[in-house]
Amino acid sequence: MKHVILGNGPAGVVAAETLRHAAPADEIVLVGAEDAPPYSRMAIPYLLEENIDESGTYLRKSPGHFEGLRIRELRGRAVSLDEAGRRVLFDDGHFEDYDRLLIATGSHPVRPPIPGVDLPEVHTCWTLEDARAIARFAQPGARVLQLGAGFIGCIIMEALEARGVELTVVEMGDRMVPRMMTPQAGGMIRKWVENKGIRVVTNAGVRRIDRRASNDAPLDVTLSTGEVVVADLVIVAAGVAPNVAFLESTGVHVAKGVLVDDRLETSVSGIFAAGDVAEAPDLFTGEHLVAAIQPNAVDQARVAALNMAGGDTRLKGVLAINVLATLGLISSSFGQWWGEDASKGGAGVEHVDEVAYRYLSLQFRDDVMIGATSIGLTEHVGVLRGLIQGKVPLGEWKDRLLHSPLQFVDAYIARSQQPVALVR
Structure with a gap:
């Protein structure tokens, strides 16, 4: 039996290790799209704070960890899926066949259609490459505008504050962390942040980003309120979306994410999904939702892997969990x-x-x-x-x-x- 796992984040890594334990003789291929060992995106703020180096973000620290488990690592990005032929086409043109497939491709940061969002001083904060770019621009005293004060935005905020930048945070919602905090709680977090010297603008977005004519700073950022903010760096933290484009024209049902049942199996037999890309039944309502947090990713990965190995394990239901440290x-x-x-x-x-x-x-x-x-x-x-x-x-x-x-x-x-x- 050959198992192919698309994605080498926390869900993919845990699934591969669980499979090796449950199916000692099977072939396992772990596919990552980035030119880096499997790492945790949640560790990137610690990297920006210079509390760790890049190796500190790695999910497994021991050299040869996956080789020792006979898990073959592959670099590539899936571009299409042939579910009838049980094979995946990658961006380098090669195919990989499978008996069981796990979709753990995670998500990607959303870039709103803002004029100027592709300027070199505008970055998301999602990959190690992003972190390297932000570290170059976010020097002490740099003027930084961050678009988004959600979960990811608040994590990045702490790292930026530690780097000594002059930070303005712009949030389209009426409060900070609107998707996990009540109005009263979101207002309390805002007060805390502002008392730390960070400016917060709610009920506002970014209308456009322009290169300045003067040499004082590279960017003029025009807000939806009409205000223009001068910035050396703009960080876009406007949310994420599951990586599902390669599933177009397949029989795998996709809504916001890949729809799965309580076994984490998709609408196509033998194909499973776990982590940020999966849309699984909620614990209370039974309605499908994407819960893009690491504890759920790991739980789903274990259940999916055990079923890929021939078991019949059930997920009790997804529980939305958010724990956040904001300054x-x-x-x-x-x-x-x-x-x-x-x-x-x-x-x-x-x-x-x-x-x-x-x-x-x-x-x-x-x-x-x-x-x-x-x-x-x-x-x-x-x-x-x-x-x-x-x-x-x-x-x-x-x-x-x-x-x-x-x-x-x-x-x-x-x-x-x-x-x-x-x-x-």
Whole structure:
């Protein structure tokens, strides 16, 4: 049996290693599109902060790791798929056949159609090559404009602040991190960031980027508000999209990402998908969603690999998980953090402490917690995940939490821990 894995990020690497354990005699090919060993994109900010070198981003540190596991590494980008012939065409013109295929091609940064977005001083922050370019421009005192204050944008922000740049952040939403934070929480993060000396502009986008006539700085960035910001560097952090173009005209069903079932198998037998490219059933609603975070990628990779090896393992459902450090302020959101309509049994509560930068939102459907958002509550954040992922029936504790949400640890202990039988 020959397994081809497209993508050598966290999902691809974990899938290859899981396959080797589950299918010791099978052939495994791990394909990466970049000229670099498998690495973690989430480590790039640490590289920009100069806390690590490029080797510190590598997912596996030991030389010859994959060779020792008899996993063949291949450099190439898939350009088309022949599912009937069970082979993949790569950008260098060669084909690779397979018996089982895993699509773990991840995602790519979105570049909005802004005039001037292709200028050499405009970069995304997604690859090692991007990081090298940003490091050249983002010298102490450099004027940097960052488009986007979402999850990725906030991670990059910390690295830029550490490099001593003069930073302006522009966000089209009405708050920072709008896709993982409630309005109250997003506003609290903005206040924290601004107190650190970073300018934040919300409800605004970039209209155009022009090269300046003077030598003072290379770029004039015109915002949708009409304001013009002078910049030495523009970083585009406007979100990501799954890498699915090579699947056009195939039988693999694609919506936002590659649609998979609870075995991580696609609409074509023998083809699986995992990670940022996969659109899998949600834990609560059963509706398909792309959850582009590393914990989900790793869980999906293990399930897919075990099934590729002939097993019958099921994913219980995707849980949206976001844990973010923004200039030292820790925030998190889990599950259906935005809540549920009251007509469907929804209820919610907020705890706000602006002075201490502590915030908690709990969301319920009937007596089950389905979502949570927190800021500054780092010690027991795993309890929130446990209550939500475990779909723990709270009973009378739901009403207690609606009045005193900070008692969620007590609720977890009371409702999910089994009593110990005493032996006499």
